[in-house]
Amino acid sequence: MTALKKLxxxxxxVLVALWLVVPTLVVIPLSFTDRNSFSxxxxxxxxxxxxxxFTDPQWFGALLNSVQLALMVTVVATVLGVAASFALVRSRxxxxxxxxGALMAPMMVPGIIVAIAVYTAFLGWHLVGTVQGxxxxxxxxxxxxxxxxxxxxxxxxxxxxxxxxxxxxxxPWATFRQVTLPILLPGIASGAVFAFVTSFDEVVVSLFIxxxxxxxxxxxxFTSVTNEIDPTIGAASSLIVVxxxxxxxxxxxVRRSNAN
Amino acid sequence: MPTDRPASDQLGARLxxxxxxxxxxxxxxxxxxxxxxDIAPGEFxxxxxxxxxxxxxxxxxxxxxxxxxxxxxxxxxxxxxxLPAYKRDLGMVFQQYALFPHMTAAKNIAFPLxxxxxxxxxxxxxxxxxxxxxxxxxxxxxxxxxxxGGQQQRVALARAIVFGPRxxxxxxxxxxxxxxxxxxxxxxxxxxHRELGATVVFVTHDQEEALALSDRIAIFNHGxxxxxxxxxxxxxxxxxxxxxTFVGDSNIFDGTLxxxxxxxxxFTLRVPRTGTPGGPAALVVRPERLRIADAPxxxxxxxxxxxxxxxxxxxxxxxxxEFDGGVPGTVREPVGAADQVRPGDRVHAAWDADAGALVxxxxxxxxxxxxxxxxxxxxxGGAAMMDGAADAAR
Amino acid sequence: xxxLSTHAGTGPPAAPPAADGRAARRPRTGRxxxxxxxxxxxxxxxxxxxPMVRLGWLSVTSPAPGLGNYAKIFSxxxxxxIMGRTLRMAVTVTVVTLLCGYPYAYLMTVVSARWRAVLLAxxxxxxxxxxxxxxxxxxxxxxxxxxxxxxxxxxxxGSVHPLGTATGVTIAMAQVMLPFMVLPLYSNLKGIDRRLxxxxxxxxxxxxxxxxxxxxxxxxxxxxxxxxxxxxxxxGFYITPALVGSPQQSMIAQLIASKVQQVLDFGGGGxxxxxxxxxxxxxxxxxxxxxxxxxxxxxxxxx
Numbered sequence: 001m002t003a004l005k006k007l008x009x010x011x012x013x014v015l016v017a018l019w020l021v022v023p024t025l026v027v028i029p030l031s032f033t034d035r036n037s038f039s040x041x042x043x044x045x046x047x048x049x050x051x052x053x054f055t056d057p058q059w060f061g062a063l064l065n066s067v068q069l070a071l072m073v074t075v076v077a078t079v080l081g082v083a084a085s086f087a088l089v090r091s092r093x094x095x096x097x098x099x100x101g102a103l104m105a106p107m108m109v110p111g112i113i114v115a116i117a118v119y120t121a122f123l124g125w126h127l128v129g130t131v132q133g134x135x136x137x138x139x140x141x142x143x144x145x146x147x148x149x150x151x152x153x154x155x156x157x158x159x160x161x162x163x164x165x166x167x168x169x170x171x172p173w174a175t176f177r178q179v180t181l182p183i184l185l186p187g188i189a190s191g192a193v194f195a196f197v198t199s200f201d202e203v204v205v206s207l208f209i210x211x212x213x214x215x216x217x218x219x220x221x222f223t224s225v226t227n228e229i230d231p232t233i234g235a236a237s238s239l240i241v242v243x244x245x246x247x248x249x250x251x252x253x254v255r256r257s258n259a260n
Numbered sequence: 261m262p263t264d265r266p267a268s269d270q271l272g273a274r275l276x277x278x279x280x281x282x283x284x285x286x287x288x289x290x291x292x293x294x295x296x297x298d299i300a301p302g303e304f305x306x307x308x309x310x311x312x313x314x315x316x317x318x319x320x321x322x323x324x325x326x327x328x329x330x331x332x333x334x335x336x337x338x339x340x341x342x343l344p345a346y347k348r349d350l351g352m353v354f355q356q357y358a359l360f361p362h363m364t365a366a367k368n369i370a371f372p373l374x375x376x377x378x379x380x381x382x383x384x385x386x387x388x389x390x391x392x393x394x395x396x397x398x399x400x401x402x403x404x405x406x407x408x409g410g411q412q413q414r415v416a417l418a419r420a421i422v423f424g425p426r427x428x429x430x431x432x433x434x435x436x437x438x439x440x441x442x443x444x445x446x447x448x449x450x451x452x453h454r455e456l457g458a459t460v461v462f463v464t465h466d467q468e469e470a471l472a473l474s475d476r477i478a479i480f481n482h483g484x485x486x487x488x489x490x491x492x493x494x495x496x497x498x499x500x501x502x503x504x505t506f507v508g509d510s511n512i513f514d515g516t517l518x519x520x521x522x523x524x525x526x527f528t529l530r531v532p533r534t535g536t537p538g539g540p541a542a543l544v545v546r547p548e549r550l551r552i553a554d555a556p557x558x559x560x561x562x563x564x565x566x567x568x569x570x571x572x573x574x575x576x577x578x579x580x581x582e583f584d585g586g587v588p589g590t591v592r593e594p595v596g597a598a599d600q601v602r603p604g605d606r607v608h609a610a611w612d613a614d615a616g617a618l619v620x621x622x623x624x625x626x627x628x629x630x631x632x633x634x635x636x637x638x639x640x641g642g643a644a645m646m647d648g649a650a651d652a653a654r
Numbered sequence: 655x656x657x658l659s660t661h662a663g664t665g666p667p668a669a670p671p672a673a674d675g676r677a678a679r680r681p682r683t684g685r686x687x688x689x690x691x692x693x694x695x696x697x698x699x700x701x702x703x704x705p706m707v708r709l710g711w712l713s714v715t716s717p718a719p720g721l722g723n724y725a726k727i728f729s730x731x732x733x734x735x736i737m738g739r740t741l742r743m744a745v746t747v748t749v750v751t752l753l754c755g756y757p758y759a760y761l762m763t764v765v766s767a768r769w770r771a772v773l774l775a776x777x778x779x780x781x782x783x784x785x786x787x788x789x790x791x792x793x794x795x796x797x798x799x800x801x802x803x804x805x806x807x808x809x810x811x812g813s814v815h816p817l818g819t820a821t822g823v824t825i826a827m828a829q830v831m832l833p834f835m836v837l838p839l840y841s842n843l844k845g846i847d848r849r850l851x852x853x854x855x856x857x858x859x860x861x862x863x864x865x866x867x868x869x870x871x872x873x874x875x876x877x878x879x880x881x882x883x884x885x886x887x888x889x890g891f892y893i894t895p896a897l898v899g900s901p902q903q904s905m906i907a908q909l910i911a912s913k914v915q916q917v918l919d920f921g922g923g924g925x926x927x928x929x930x931x932x933x934x935x936x937x938x939x940x941x942x943x944x945x946x947x948x949x950x951x952x953x954x955x956x957x
Contacts (some may be wrong), residue, residue: 005840006764015759016754016945018774024783024792026801030794038794041804080694085689099691106702110890110934113709113927114702116914120712121705136701143694163325165360166345168372168419178371182362201784204892208915218786223899225790234794237745237787246285248782 024241024252031234038231049235059232061244066200069131069216073138073199078192080139081146082184088147108146111204114141119208129211138199139208145198146191155185197244272457273335275299275322280331282317282552290329291317293483299427299461304453306462306470310506315463316355316431322461323429324348335426346375351420352429356436359404359410365415366391366400372423390418393452417452427459434469438510439648446472458508465650467507479503495546498525501619504544509578511550511589517541518619526585529561530613545616547592552579553603553608562610567601581609713924723925733909733926740906741933743823743895744888748835750828751884752877755835759876762836763843777836785830789897792826793817796898826898831887835880843878884940886934904937906930 028039034046053059087093088100106114118137119128127133161183165175181188203218210219217236226231274518276299282292292314299305307315322333324345324643333341340348341493359368366387368623373383391397393402394414404412413433420428433449434442450473453460464470470477471491479486479494487494487503498504515524522529531543552618553562572595579601581589591609601607713723762773780788795802796817803815816822846869851896854864892907899905906926914923 009757009761009764012757013773016758016832017773019754020832021775021779023795023829024779024788027787027791027794037799038797039799041801047833054790078695080697083690084694091685091688093685093688093691096688099695101700102703103694106698108886109706110886110907110930111893112890112910113706113931115926116910116920116923117705117709118701119914120920121672121701121708124708135915136697140701143698147694158358160354160356160358161360163323163345164352164354164360165371167323167325167348167350167352169346169349169375169423170371171346171375172343174375179360183360197782201786203786218784221790222893222897225793227902233790237784237790240784240787244782244784245779248778 023035027234028238028241031231031238033231033234036231037229043193049232050239052232052237056232058215059217059220059236062215062217065214065235066217069134069138070196070200072131072135072194074192076135077139077142077146077199079187079194081143081191082150082188084143084153085147085150089151103147104144106137110142115205115208118205122209128209129214131214134214134216135208137205138202141202141205142195142198145194146188149191149194150184150187152243153184157183195245197247200240200244210236263382272301272459274301274337275427275459276332276334276337277318277322277463278332280318280321280333282314282321282326283329290483294323294331295483295485297485297488299459299477301459302457303342304462304473304475304646306464306474306477307480308464308467308470310465312479315465315478315480319429319431319461319463323350323352325352327470345523350429351423351424351425351427353416353420353431353433357416357433359406359412359415359419361404362488364401364403365396365407365411368415368586369419369422371419377425378639381405386422390422393421394418394448403455403512409437410445413437413445414448417449421452421456421458422550426463428453429464432464433462435466436466441467449473466547481506492646497617498544498619501542501544504617504619509547509590509592511545511547511587513543513545513587515541515543520613524585525587527563527583527587529563529619531616532614534618540620542619543616543629544619545611546579547590548576548590549611549615550589550609552591552593553610560610560612560615562608563589564606564608567603567605569603570601581607583609707947709920709924710928711831712920714921716921716924723921725928726922727929733906733929734849734864736904736906736909738931738932739903742888743820743827743884743905746824746829747827747888748881748884750824750880754828755839755880756873758832758875759836759839759843760843762840763846763848774840777833777840780830780833787895788830789826792829792894792898794823796826798820818903819896820899820903823895823899823903827888827891827894827926829892830894831884834883834887838879838883839873840877841874841946842879880942882938885937885941889930889934890939 030042031049032045032047033039034041034044034048035042051222053063084103089097099134122128122133122137127136157180161179165179166172170178201218202216203222206216206219207222210216217240221233221236276297278296280292280295282291283290295314295318297305307318309315316480317326319397321328321341324340324343324347328341331341332339334349335350360371363371369387370383373386377387387400388397391400394417396411396414396418402411404415407415416433420430430449434445437445446469449460449462452458453473462470462473474491476488476490476496478488481502487499489497494503494507498507498510504510504512513522513524513527513529515522515527515529516539517531520531520533522531522541522543529543530573563583565581569578569580571578571580574595576592576594579591579593581591583589589609594629671722695920714721727737758777762770765773784952794800797803798815798817816825847863850868850872851864855861859867890907891905892911895903895905896908896911901908910923910926913919913926924943
């Protein structure tokens with residue numbers, strides 16, 4: 001009887017799940033079309049657009065730019081975020097709440113506002129279209145994710161482990177390297193993955209601070225939807241979906257196989 | 261130990277603390293207030309007291325995990341109060357073990373040796389020996405999460421002794437275990453203490469545990485040590501009302517002392533002759549010193565009262581009374597020794613004049629740790645232990 | 655376990671430096687560690703705080719000093735209708751995500767652990783699949799001769815063209831926003847004692863009453879957290895309306911973007927931005943009245 005009563009709920013849940021997943025996946029078969037459009041179903045199959053994605057300097061260059069920027073942002077945001085998290089969790093200082101709010105604000109303020117604020121400032125500082133500009137802007141967008149993830153790990157960290165390490169003869173640096181860091185690593189890693197994805201995926205700010213010579217993949221995708229109709233975006237989209245899914249799933253799978 | 265463990269030589273430092281005080285910022289009263297103690301080499305010293313009495317803070321200061329506000333800590337006459345924890349060479353077993361979750365049992369035990377830059381083979385040998393010592397051979401490669409509570413405790417113990425520390429500090433090490441395991445590990449800790457000849461400072465709030473293990477016990481209350489002594493000292497000669505009620509059951513009679521009589525509300529009692537000057541005082545009499553009698557005894561003390569309850573506890577029974585005048589009392593008698601009394605019976609309780617201990621009344625009502633409730637505590641195990649102590653005293 | 659005595663397990667109680675200099679110093683405590691927050695703060699100041707202040711300054715000085723840019727919002731005949739449309743859209747999206755997200759989050763609390771993991775992975779998927787990829791997918795789905803159009807034609811609705819309509823934008827945006835509703839709701843719902851509903855039923859409450867009087871009030875904090883997130887994000891959403899919507903249906907974010915990018919009206923764009931912020935803060939406060947502010951933060955940071 002309860003199973004029957006839950007049936008509508010389950011059906012509804014499945015529908016919502018399909019709504020969440022299917023549209024994104026629909027693109028994948030369409031990307032193998034042999035036509036110059038996304039008519040459904042595709043009349044014929046080919047790898048034309050995948051070939052073009054990897055050979056067209058505009059597309060492939062955008063991909064390389066995105067990957068490089070995302071890697072730099074990951075390093076910078078993770079280092080800054082981990083350091084800030086230690087300060088936020090382990091010390092009390094005047095204005096701590098304010099600083100925390102400031103670090104989190106870029107996540108809360110609507111993206112378009114961040115984008116034009118950054119754009120107008122960067123215009124004045126000649127940072128538009130530069131690597132430094134991208135890294136700076138993406139880092140502040142990625143920092144909240146690192147801080148949320150690392151402070152959560154730090155809050156559940158049992159500080160007696162550090163006391164135990166000290167008691168057993170480990171100095172401050174040895175304690176940090178051998179005890180604190182390894183235990184926080186999952187939290188730091190998940191923050192780093194989020195930082196990478198945030199930068200790799202960022203569109204709004206990038207749309208404003210782009211230049212013809214330095215364009216990221218999401219920006220290239222945006223302009224290809226709005227300006228021309230270039231089916232290469234289907235291949236790009238599918239590749240990103242598969243790549244980011246792997247990026248997120250691999251740590252989980254590794255963790256699971258470690259546990260066994 | 262058959263092997264040439266340097267550990268067994270090094271363990272066994274003399275620890276001396278004087279005027280040790282810890283004041284936490286924002287707290288009204290100091291958490292530890294002028295504690296002084298001399299712990300002999302190889303001695304098993306237990307800090308016993310209720311929660312918040314300052315025993316763990318004192319231990320943490322000895323370990324260097326908590327900064328000292330004032331006072332000194334010396335180890336073999338060397339002042340260590342200013343040394344950081346990692347230079348003190350004191351092994352510590354933490355509450356809830358504090359094992360490194362990302363290291364195997366063997367790696368955990370090897371940790372202090374690695375910090376001391378020991379050669380790899382030597383580390384392996386010492387780890388294997390420590391594992392054998394705590395009977396965990398075969399579990400070396402398990403992570404803490406894959407070990408039971410008792411096994412984790414043994415790893416923590418091995419980790420604390422493997423590097424040959426000067427003394428072993430234990431902070432409620434058995435608190436997280438169930439009763440059976442706790443007793444098993446008590447035996448184990450006792451064995452290790454004897455085998456290694458280690459100086460041990462052991463913190464607990466469980467009097468049974470304290471009595472089972474310790475050479476001496478320091479009773480903590482409100483950041484101070486109320487009394488230091490052997491189990492027998494504490495049981496037979498408590499110096500304060502708090503000690504009398506915290507360790508074992510007792511009958512307490514408040515009154516005014518003059519010469520060798522104590523006069524209270526509706527009673528006059530003969531008390532052991534001591535040098536105590538007259539004034540407010542309390543007489544502490546342990547339950548097994550009392551006898552149920554039909555009529556007042558000619559010598560010694562006897563008080564009349566009403567039986568409120570009779571509780572059978574195996575080999576003996578506890579008879580709870582209310583003396584005329586309202587003072588509650590407890591008598592412990594071997595089962596079958598006397599006539600059956602029932603709740604409601606009018607009886608006399610008698611005891612020898614020298615059977616009790618006088619304590620100053622200063623603590624009357626002054627201690628917030630509700631010592632009265634300690635009396636009523638249904639701690640049969642502890643009571644049974646005290647039986648042993650009392651027997652030994654006779 | 656036994657009660658902790660003194661301060662053992664609770665970490666450093668704000669470790670005051672010892673009164674006399676001889677006291678033991680614990681590793682890495684004290685004030686030095688606070689300095690670690692400086693680099694991140696400098697970055698945020700450079701790339702966020704200073705630009706925001708500059709933008710605010712521009713909004714009252716460019717092209718002319720004064721509140722002209724703000725007055726124009728009320729007088730230009732474009733900004734207010736677009737703001738109204740944006741608000742309507744944000745509220746619609748929020749209601750849709752709440753209506754769809756609540757049963758989904760509830761379902762997550764009642765299924766087996768394995769299914770819960772699957773449902774969680776599905777709701778997290780938008781977090782890691784590219785925003786552009788998802789929006790592009792909606793463009794493809796909605797286009798004429800696209801999969802949806804073909805499917806609708808089969809059931810005789812061939813005349814429906816969702817691309818460029820408000821309905822299309824709502825469907826696409828709600829999908830993008832759904833995780834921000836489901837995650838805080840789920841972390842709230844899973845904390846509600848499952849025995850409360852049977853208890854209420856056993857006391858004679860009809861199921862609908864038991865739900866309304868017991869379960870629903872307890873889930874208010876989660877609803878407030880999710881609603882806040884979705885509202886704020888929807889208000890400033892740029893990508894989906896720009897791609898799936900039409901210029902005739904543009905939202906405030908597009909207006910701001912076009913002012914800055916096309917006519918280089920930084921003052922006007924800045925004024926609109928701060929107006930949008932004010933609207934967002936007012937909405938936040940309104941939602942905040944429903945649930946205590948402390949509980950609203952919980953869950954929004956789920957990762």
